[in-house]
Every structure is written in C-alpha cells, then in structure tokens.
Amino acid sequence: SQQGEEDPQALSIQEGENATMNCSYKTSINNLQWYRQNSGRGLVHLILIRSNEREKHSGRLRVTLDTSKKSSSLLITASRAADTASYFCWAGGTSYGKLTFGQGTILTVHP
Amino acid sequence: DSGVTQTPKHLITATGQRVTLRCSPRSGDLSVYWYQQSLDQGLQFLIQYYNGEERAKGNILERFSAQQFPDLHSELNLSSLELGDSALYFCASSEYPPGLAGGQGTGELFFGEGSRLTVL
Numbered sequence: 001s002q003q004g005e006e007d008p009q010a011l012s013i014q015e016g017e018n019a020t021m022n023c024s025y026k027t028s029i030n031n032l033q034w035y036r037q038n039s040g041r042g043l044v045h046l047i048l049i050r051s052n053e054r055e056k057h058s059g060r061l062r063v064t065l066d067t068s069k070k071s072s073s074l075l076i077t078a079s080r081a082a083d084t085a086s087y088f089c090w091a092g093g094t095s096y097g098k099l100t101f102g103q104g105t106i107l108t109v110h111p
Numbered sequence: 112d113s114g115v116t117q118t119p120k121h122l123i124t125a126t127g128q129r130v131t132l133r134c135s136p137r138s139g140d141l142s143v144y145w146y147q148q149s150l151d152q153g154l155q156f157l158i159q160y161y162n163g164e165e166r167a168k169g170n171i172l173e174r175f176s177a178q179q180f181p182d183l184h185s186e187l188n189l190s191s192l193e194l195g196d197s198a199l200y201f202c203a204s205s206e207y208p209p210g211l212a213g214g215q216g217t218g219e220l221f222f223g224e225g226s227r228l229t230v231l
Contacts, residue, residue, distance in 0.1 A: 033219060042113065042201055042222035043154075088154070092218045099144060099167060100156045 004032070004072075004089035005102040012108045019076040021105040023089030024069075031092040032065055032072045036085045037104070043088065047074075079109045114138060117202050117223035125231055129190040132226045136183055136204030142166070143185040144205075144220065145177055149198035160185060161207075192230045199225045 004023045013019055023032065031050045035043040049056045049065045049072065056063045062075040076083055086104040114137035124130055136143050145157040156169035160179035171177075174192075179185045189196060203220040 031218065035220075035222075040199070040225075040227075042115075042224045043203070043220070044113070045219050045221070048219055090220070099159060100169065101146075101154045103153045 003100040003102055004091045006087065006089055006105040008105060009103065010106045010108070012110065013079055014110050015079060015081055017079055017109075019079050019083070019107055019109070021074050021087055021107070023072040023074070023091075023102070025072075025089075025091035026070060027091060029067070029091045032063075033090045033092060034061075034063060034072075034074050035088045035090065035101075037088065038085045043101075046087075048092075076107075079107075081109050081111045083107060084109045113221040113223065115202060115204050115221050115223035117200075117226050119226055120224065121227050121229075123229045123231065124192060126192055126194060128192050128230075129188065130192065130228065132187040132189070132200050132202075132228075134185045134187070134202030134204075134223060136185070136202075137221050140204035140206050140221070141183065142205045142207060143179055143183070144203040145171075145185070145187050146201040146203065147198050148201060148225075149195075152198075154201075157187070189228070192228075194230050197228055197230045199227050201225045 004025045007022045033048045034046045037043045047058045049063045060077045065072045086106050088101045088104045116135040118133045142161045144159045147155045157171040158177050159167040163179050174190050177187045203222045
C-alpha cells in the first residue's frame with residue numbers, strides 16, 4: 001500500500017507562526033506529494049518532491065524528504081488564517097497499488 | 112479550477128436506490144481515480160483507470176462499479192444504497208498513473224470538487 005501517514009493528527013497555531021507536519025511511508029517511492037483540502041472541497045496539489053531530492057521550496061512551503069527514514073516534512077512559514085485546512089501526503093510509488101491517503105493533519109490557524 | 116468536472120454536485124436518494132456519478136478528467140489526462148470520503152473512514156481509494164482499463168482497486172464494495180469510456184470520462188455506479196454510503200465522492204485525474212514503466216509523468220493528481228451523496 002502506497003500510503004502516507006501524517007503526524008500530528010491536529011495542529012493549532014497562531015497567525016504568523018510556522019507549522020510543521022510530518023509524513024511517514026513504507027514503500028519505495030518515485031516522489032512524495034503534499035495536498036491541501038479545505039473543508040468539503042477537493043484536494044489541491046501543493047508540492048511534489050522527487051526521491052532524489054532532499055529539499056524543495058515553493059513560496060511559504062518547504063518540504064524535506066529523507067528516503068533512508070522514509071519520512072517527509074512540510075513546513076508552512078508565517079501561517080495565515082487561510083492556511084486552515086487538512087493536509088495530506090501521498091507516497092508516489094514505483095508500482096501500481098492501493099493509492100491511499102492517510103488521515104491527514106488538520107491545521108487550524110487562529111487570527 | 113482543477114479542470115476536473117464532477118456531476119452531480121449534490122445528490123439525495125433513498126436506501127436501496129442506484130445512482131451514477133460522472134467525472135470528466137482534465138484535458139489530456141489518461142488516468143482517473145475515484146475516492147470516497149466520509150467522516151469516520153477518511154479518504155478511501157476506490158478504483159483507478161488508465162486509458163480505459165482498470166489498473167488498481169481499493170476498498171470498493173461489490174455494490175459499486177466503475178468504468179472509463181473511450182472519451183476518457185468515467186462513471187461510478189453505486190447500487191443498493193445504504194445509509195453508510197453517504198459521503199463525498201471525489202474523482203481525480205492525472206496524465207499518467209504513478210508507477211507506469213519508465214517513470215513517465217509525475218503522478219500529480221487533480222481533484223474535482225466532489226459529489227456529495229446523501230442516502231436517507
């Protein structure tokens with residue numbers, strides 16, 4: 001199963017603070033992707049990091065990948081209330097399989 | 112706008128009934144995925160199609176079926192509906208499926224806005 005597991009399950013911070021969430025996976029991967037879901041909406045792709053990359057930036061997002069530990073982290077800097085959402089990781093594997101997301105991290109950013 | 116279109120957006124029906132959810136993938140995307148999201152089960156992978164062929168199957172019930180047509184749109188059929196089938200059903204598409212030999216494409220998924228099914 002190409003499933004990522006996010007941690008923590010919930011994170012509550014103040015606007016302006018940084019938010020860090022983690023993802024662990026079990027299989028070999030081609031890439032690892034992070035998605036955001038606003039309540040009741042479809043998931044939106046945020047960033048993709050390939051298995052041969054260690055760090056990637058996109059705006060206020062910073063993703064790291066440690067393939068030896070089979071883990072990734074997503075850092076959102078200077079959080080805004082609009083960042084309030086659920087965040088999911090997806091381990092893009094090397095073979096077909098159960099393309100499952102984890103339970104996600106629910107991020108709440110208080111104004 | 113992801114470019115993935117799902118219809119209907121909302122659907123209310125009774126137990127025992129059958130419904131069909133439709134998905135039009137993003138232009139050029141060959142792979143379609145169906146997911147079910149409920150409060151207690153989270154986001155569950157149901158099934159994936161690539162260029163008309165079934166490629167991966169998840170926790171899809173026998174009462175559910177799907178297909179991808181030659182024009183690449185997909186339909187998810189849900190029959191003998193039960194109260195527990197009430198959920199958001201998402202369709203996603205990608206240019207290539209992850210794991211395709213040769214590593215083509217990124218496997219990035221583009222999600223539709225979902226079809227909210229309520230079974231009464």
